[in-house]
Amino acid sequence: MVRRFSVKARFALVFAGLLLAIGALMLVLEFLLVRAALPTQTEPDEPGVPATSSSPPTSSVVLGGPDQGRAAAQVVQHNIAEYRADVLNTLAAQSGIALAASVVLALGLGWVAAHRMLRPVQQVTATARRLGADNLRERIRMPGPRDELTELADTFDGMLDRLAESFDSQRRFVANASHELRTPLATQRTMIEVAMAKIPPGSPARRLCERLLTVNARNEQLIDGLLVLASSDRGLRARTDVRLDEVARQAVAVHRASAAQRGCTLHVELKPCVVRGDRLLLERLVGNLIDNALKYNTEPGSVWIGVGERPSLSVANTGPDVPADAVPGLFEPFRQLAGDRAGPQRGVGLGLSIVASVVRAHDGTIEAVPRAGGGLVVVIDFAGARVPDGESARNSAAADSENA
CATH class of the missing domain: 1.10.287 (Helix Hairpins)
Incomplete structure (x- = not known):
């Protein structure tokens, strides 16, 4: 070159x-x-x-x-x-x-x-x-006499104004549509459940109602995922110090029953780690990763969850082989692998998209590679949300004393 x-x-x-x-x-x-x-x-x-x-x-x-x-x-x-x-x-x-x-x-x-x-x-x-999709508010506003360079800066600012307006309009549409769709879905679920209570078990009508409830649940997952995706794409309005290891520990506790039902063993290694961000979004991130690792696994299988001091988060699982060239597409909305990964418990294709969006909102990086022997390894680096070492030690000590 x-x-x-x-x-x-x-x-x-x-x-x-x-x-x-x-x-x-x-x-x-x-x-x-x-x-x-x-x-x-x-x-x-x-x-x-x-x-x-x-x-x-x-x-x-x-x-x-x-x-x-x-x-x-x-x-x-x-x-x-x-x-x-x-x-x-x-x-x-x-x-x-x-x-x-x-x-x-x-x-x-x-x-x-x-x-x-x-x-x-x-x-x-x-x-x-x-600038990024979640940060289009900054402008150049170049001072000085009117010349070619100030004209270039003004043109760039105008382009950013149009892009910001377009992104905001798109996000408002997704959020409003999701909110508006939640009410009829909840009403539909209630009506199906009431009808099922009056239908004897084993009848064709009851089986139809059960399938309708399954479809309704997937639609609710889709709407909820769109809301979280729209929220994380807007960026973080405020940041607080969050114990990432505590978030991961709570997520593991929530998923232990599901892991036992699927015959999966959870291997957990959590080190004290503090990041600055949004706790709710981080909880959704860890939950999506663990849920994805359990959903697309073998029986019996294993899931490894780790939090490092870098700060970093890693989730790996056993499962079907994942083609290396198909890994980048997993983080796009509504993209799923065909075959073994698309079983009866498959999701709506927003789990890893939400994960990637939350990582971007926290100025982090995400990397996924196929695991040797099958499965996927996802590693997230929260270097952009790092808390200075002195503050991190104090926050970790304070949190440990509160938990004690």
Whole structure:
């Protein structure tokens, strides 16, 4: 891969190259003018008298015969030639040094000028990196005179305004639709349960009611998942210190009965860990991961839940083989693997999508890899929600004393 220079480097190189070309042209012209102005050698017109077209004045008088005059003229011409060569050599050397120093200075000045000129662009880039679907409220609002860079910043701000409005409209629609659908689903479930109470067990009508209750329960799960997804996508309005190990311990306690029914063994290793975030969303995150690990497992099977001091959370399970190229799609809404992972207890396809959304809201990262022998390993790094070491130790000690 060919490494390209940055814009600042290219600007500095262009600036120095232009100065080098202009400086070289001026030095060549200066050299030619100085060379033309220096005295030149000519043949003597009379014996004993050195004749030059332009020679330094001398007060010496040549005495003697023609031979002595010719020798004196040769000495003068030799001195003129040396004087001319010394001047031109000195001029060329000093001009070259001055040109080289100017080029180095031009590189430095070009770099500084490019840095100052591109600072607004860097501001736009930094703002764009901080933005996400859950954080579209920040704007550049570049001050200064109206020019191309401020126009670029204003255009970027306008685009963010339109994006924020579009995202908010979409989230409001999902939330409102989910709320509106909850009431008829609850009414439908009540009516089915009342009807089932009047139907004798084993009859076809009762079996139909049971299937309708199953469908109704899945629809309620879907609505509830959409609400949580819309809530986590909005970001966190407030952050509090949360003991991640306590959240995981409570989630494990809730799922122990379900694990026993499925013939799965829970292996738990929890270290004290404090993160800053939303406790309800973190509880939903851990619960979804454990529920997913139990739902798509073998019988008998195992689930490993771990919380580290990094802070990090890991959940792994036994189960069917998961193709590596299919793992990224598991975190997209309504995406499920076909085959063994889609059994009678399959969900609605929002569990891992909610997990990914909650992780983003907490400025964390999530990684999933197929487990050797079948199953999936999910590791979440909450580095963005880390509590400083001193505060984390105090919070952990306070929580342990309260629990004691």
